[in-house]
Structure formats: C-alpha cells, structure tokens
Amino acid sequence: MENLNNFQLLEYAAWGISGVLGLWMLFDMIRTNAKYSESTLISSREGEIEDVLVIDPPHQGGHR
Amino acid sequence: MTQSTAIHGEKVSLLRVLGPGHVWALGVGIVLVGEYMGWNFAVGKGGALAALIACWTAGLLYTCVAMIDSEVTSTVAAAGGQYAQAKHIVGPLMAFNVGLFLVLAYTMLEAGNAITAGYLVQAVGGMAGFEGVHDKPFIVLTIVALAWLNYRGVFATLTFSLIVTAIACFAIVVLFAAVRPWTDDVLKPGELINGLPYGWLGVIAALHFGLWFYLGIEGTTQAAEEVRSPARALPLGTMTGMITLLVAATMTWYICVGLMPWEYLGQAITPLFDAARLTGSLWLMVFLFVGTIFSTLASANGCINDASRAWFSMGRDRYLPVWFGAVHPVYRTPFRSIVFLVPVALIFALGAPLDQVITFSILSGLLGYTFMSFNMVMFRRKWPLGSIRRGYVHPFHPLPAFVLLLLCSVTYFAVFLGYGTQLVAMMVFYIIVSAWFAFHRYKYVKRGDQFTMAWPRPVGY
Numbered sequence: 001m002e003n004l005n006n007f008q009l010l011e012y013a014a015w016g017i018s019g020v021l022g023l024w025m026l027f028d029m030i031r032t033n034a035k036y037s038e039s040t041l042i043s044s045r046e047g048e049i050e051d052v053l054v055i056d057p058p059h060q061g062g063h064r
Numbered sequence: 065m066t067q068s069t070a071i072h073g074e075k076v077s078l079l080r081v082l083g084p085g086h087v088w089a090l091g092v093g094i095v096l097v098g099e100y101m102g103w104n105f106a107v108g109k110g111g112a113l114a115a116l117i118a119c120w121t122a123g124l125l126y127t128c129v130a131m132i133d134s135e136v137t138s139t140v141a142a143a144g145g146q147y148a149q150a151k152h153i154v155g156p157l158m159a160f161n162v163g164l165f166l167v168l169a170y171t172m173l174e175a176g177n178a179i180t181a182g183y184l185v186q187a188v189g190g191m192a193g194f195e196g197v198h199d200k201p202f203i204v205l206t207i208v209a210l211a212w213l214n215y216r217g218v219f220a221t222l223t224f225s226l227i228v229t230a231i232a233c234f235a236i237v238v239l240f241a242a243v244r245p246w247t248d249d250v251l252k253p254g255e256l257i258n259g260l261p262y263g264w265l266g267v268i269a270a271l272h273f274g275l276w277f278y279l280g281i282e283g284t285t286q287a288a289e290e291v292r293s294p295a296r297a298l299p300l301g302t303m304t305g306m307i308t309l310l311v312a313a314t315m316t317w318y319i320c321v322g323l324m325p326w327e328y329l330g331q332a333i334t335p336l337f338d339a340a341r342l343t344g345s346l347w348l349m350v351f352l353f354v355g356t357i358f359s360t361l362a363s364a365n366g367c368i369n370d371a372s373r374a375w376f377s378m379g380r381d382r383y384l385p386v387w388f389g390a391v392h393p394v395y396r397t398p399f400r401s402i403v404f405l406v407p408v409a410l411i412f413a414l415g416a417p418l419d420q421v422i423t424f425s426i427l428s429g430l431l432g433y434t435f436m437s438f439n440m441v442m443f444r445r446k447w448p449l450g451s452i453r454r455g456y457v458h459p460f461h462p463l464p465a466f467v468l469l470l471l472c473s474v475t476y477f478a479v480f481l482g483y484g485t486q487l488v489a490m491m492v493f494y495i496i497v498s499a500w501f502a503f504h505r506y507k508y509v510k511r512g513d514q515f516t517m518a519w520p521r522p523v524g525y
Contacts, residue, residue: 007194014201021212025403028215032392032399041390044077044380046142046289046516 078143079396081219082291087284087301089226090369092308093362094170094280096232097177099309099316100336100356102422106273108330109482110266112257112321117267118274119317121471123310126278128468129433130306131458132440134299137285138455139447140517141294143398144377145285145370146432146439151381152517153443154435156509160383160501161494162435166286166374169428171405173280174367175412176421178206181360182413184334184353203413206364211406214368217395218290225365228358233312235355239340240315242348243322250343251322258326271478272426277313279429280363281305282436286370295455368402368409375401381514383505423483427490430472430479437469446522 033041106115133146142148147166151159182199189197214221243250260266284302291297320335323342332338340352376398379388392399412421441462449457458464480487 005194007189007192007197010189011198011201014205018201018204018208022208022406025212025215025399025406029399029403032394036393038390040076040393042380042386043075044389044391045075046144046148046377046380046514 076391076393076396078289078391078398079218080290080292082222082287082297084291084297084300084304085226086219086222087287087291087297088305088308089222089229089362090287090366091281091284091302091305092233093225093229093359094173094283094366094370095278095305095309095363096229096312097180097359097363098276098279099236099312100232100359101180101334102276103273103313103316104320104329104332104335106270106276107321107326109262109273110268110270111259111261112317112326112329114260114262114267114270115274115321116317118270119277119313121271122274122277122475123313125275125433125468125471125475126281126309127306128464128471129282129436130302131464132436132468133282133285134302134456135454135458136439136443137288137298137302138295139452139519141288141298142377142516143286143289143373145288145374146282146436147374147377148288149285149439149443150435151514152519153439153446156383156506156511156514157498157502158435160378160505161498162432163374163378163383164494164497165428165432165435167371167378167405169425169432170280170283170367170371170374171409172412172421172425172428174207174364174371174409175416176418176425177360177364177367178203178409178413179418179421181206181357181364184357184360188353200414204410206361207368207406207409207413210361210365210368211402211409213365214372215392215395215397215399215402218287218369218397221365221369222287225362228365229362232355232359232362233308235351235358236312236315236319236336239336239343239348239352240319242343242345243319243339245318245322251319253318253322256321256323256325261326268474268478269481271475272482275426275429275475277316278306278309279426280366280370281309282429282432283366283370286373289373295453299456368405371405372398372401375405382509383501420486423479423486424490427479427483427487430475431490431494433468434472437465437472440465446524447519448523451523452519 106118136149137145140148140152144163145166147159147163150162182203185202186197186199213224245251281302284298284305288294288298316336319339320329323339329335334356337352337356340348375388378384379386379401388401388404390400444461
C-alpha cells in the first residue's frame, strides 16, 4: 500500500464510484420491477400528448 | 417519498419537461466533441483546404438532415425519432433497421467518447509525472456515471448537457477571440494553407471525417416525447443547433489551420487544445482542456439518452422484447433500456479500437441519413401539405432530399476508400438482422397498435 500514489488512489476511486452507481441502478431496477406490476411499467403509449399520469405526484420533475 | 400504487391505476409515461434549450444541448452536445477532435483527420486526407470544403459540404448535408428532420418530427412527436418516422411513413422492416442504426450509432459514439475521456485523464496523469497510469477506470466511470444520471431523470440529464455544452462552445469562441483573427499577429493561414496536395480525390476522402463536425445533430428528435411543445421546440432547437455548429466548425478550422502545418494537424489527437498550447497562454490551455473534457461528457451523455429512447421505442412496439418498453414510475425514464445498454457500451469501449468504433458509428449514421431522403419524398407524397398539421415546413422540397441522397452516396465512396471492409461487414450485419426480423420477430408485433398518429389515410390508400 505504501507504493500507492495519488493517481492510483484516483483510479481506485473511479472503480469504486462506478461499482456503487452500477449496483445502485441494478438494485433500483430489481426493486422497481418487484414493486410495480408489469402492466403498469409497460403502459406507456407512443404519441400521447396529454400528460395525465399517474404515479408518484411528488416526482414530477419540479414542473407542476 | 414514493407511492407504490397508481393513482389512476394504470399509466406511466415519459415526462414532458424539456424546452428548446435542452433540445439544442442534446443536438450540439452530442456533436461538439467532433470540433475538439476527429475533424482534423480530414486535413490529413486532403490538406487544409480539402478539410474546409468537406466541412461546408458536410454542413450542407446536415442542413438538409436538420430541415427534413424538423418537418417530419414536428408531426411525429414520439420517442425513437427517425425510428417512429420510418414506422409511420415507410413500414416495419425499414423502422426496425432505422432503430438499429440509431442504437448502434449512438452506443458506439458513446463508447468512443468514453475512450477519449479515459485517454485525456490518463494523459493528464502522465504529464503530471505519475507512472503506470491507466485509462480503463475512467472509461468505465464515464459510462456508468452518465448512465446513472440518465436513469435518474431526463431534466437533470439534459440540464447537465446544456451547462457543459455551453461552456465548451464558449471556450471555442474565447480561443477565436484570443488569437485575434482580424490581425496576422498569431494566425498565419496564408503561409500554412498549401492548396490540395492530393487533388480532388483528397477532398472526397476528407468527407469521411468532415462528418465529425456535425455527426449526431439529428439526435434532437429522440426528445420528441419529452419536450413540452414538440412542434415548436424541436425545429427551434435543431435549427439553432445546426447554426451553432456551422459557426463553431468554421471558427475551429480557421484557428487550427492558421496555427499548425497540415502535416501535424492531420494526425493531432486534440487539435483545439494544441492550438491553445501554441498561444502560450496557460489559462487558455486550461480552459480548452476543460472544454475538451466537457464536450466529451456532453456527447456521451446525449448518446446514452438517444440510444436508450430508440431501444425503448422498439421494445414498446414489440420489435424487441416488450420488457424494454418499461418506464420508471418515479424517474419517468426508460430505465431498463438504459441499464441494458451499459454493458453493450462497455464492451465496445474496452474491447475495440477507437477508429473502428467511430467508423461503425459513422456508417450507421450514414445509413440513417440515406433513409431520411427517401422518407421525406414518401412523406410529402402520402401526406401533402395541408393534409396534416406541421409545426415546420422546410423550403425547396424535393431539392434537400435529393442533395442529401447525392451527398450520402459520395460519402459512402469516401468511407469505402478508407474502411471498405467495415462498410461491407456492416451491410452484411444489417441484412442478417433484417432477415431475423422479417421471418421471426415480426410475428410478435401487434400490428394495429404500433400506428398511433391520428393522421388521415395517406393519398392513394
């Protein structure tokens, strides 16, 4: 470990952050798949102009 | 705070939160990295003057693309962009191919950007005196971190693109002003431009890399289902993006050919950064390095956005397993498509050389542009002006479509000169997957459900 320089630490940090974010996405995807029915998840239809939704009103991108 | 049950019990769709600025950032953000690196290989193919001819010829090609895209997309307001256009105007087999062109073009471009970002960080480590520095951790970080951003929501994703793209654009303008182009104190274009060393064949060969000035501007259409006003925002964002790129491309060319001999410029890896180094100004060097990194990140970010929308749209129509057509109920993004494309991008980024990755991306893009010329003629024939409401009507039809087709044909020849094997391999790949779709996959498609636009019957049907 005493041979580690600052750049190597940066490399390990990059691997670590990548791992955390990758696992977060996988975990959230699995959790979402389990939490909502498949018919809800694939209910989007092309070309629907009216944004009638839906689920989870607090998460409207701050635009309501 | 999340809610596990649906209020209306049923629907979840992509979120309409984007404005024209985001559309501009999506288009210019994907492309601007081509100004920072890559375009200059055109100089190596045919000299500085050939690169300028290629720059403006490709600019004409992409102006046609932007005009055609703006008109069609202002009526087909759906994620998937050209894929959705092909489905409604030409037919399912064309749509399947166009969808794949888009996914491969953007995923490979994303991989190319990640390779470049990794290289730049590695180069900084080397310049700082560190030994045994690696690029792979930063390649992986670029792809995974930007995929995570895309997963979490389109508004934050494209706002990020807007900020970094604006800074990268501004860096080019600042460099242009700093070299005082109105004097000959710094720039010496008269001494460095040497005509056409390889004649007109060199000009045609240069076209291959002339595309890098604009490759990806057509990606603005992928945002069609997430902009607040598609009929206004898409044409506005796309056309202003094209104007930005034409100006930035010409500035970039003038700065670089005025500072570097064509023999060096033709093989430089980071020409704009090198130009900043030649000015001798430390702050300009730092600013252009930041611009280079930001343009790379903006491009990779936009590519993830676009590739995932195209993949998602194909899944939603069952051209691919419908599992990919899911929208995240909280973040309102095509989350499964985003996650699925992460390992695909990693395989290309870690396992293939940069020039091959970029060439496959360019070829997929070219196939898409060729489709657009046919698509536009069919669109006007089936639905003439006045039959459906258009947010934008492009002028001089059918001239842009014919010009586009002609320029695509010349560019195929240019690519064939340098990468003939890849061109043939790509064609074989698309023929095989077309056969798979026609003979196997299409039976799973719900044929009536895929045509969603409330258009009148086409003329002649």
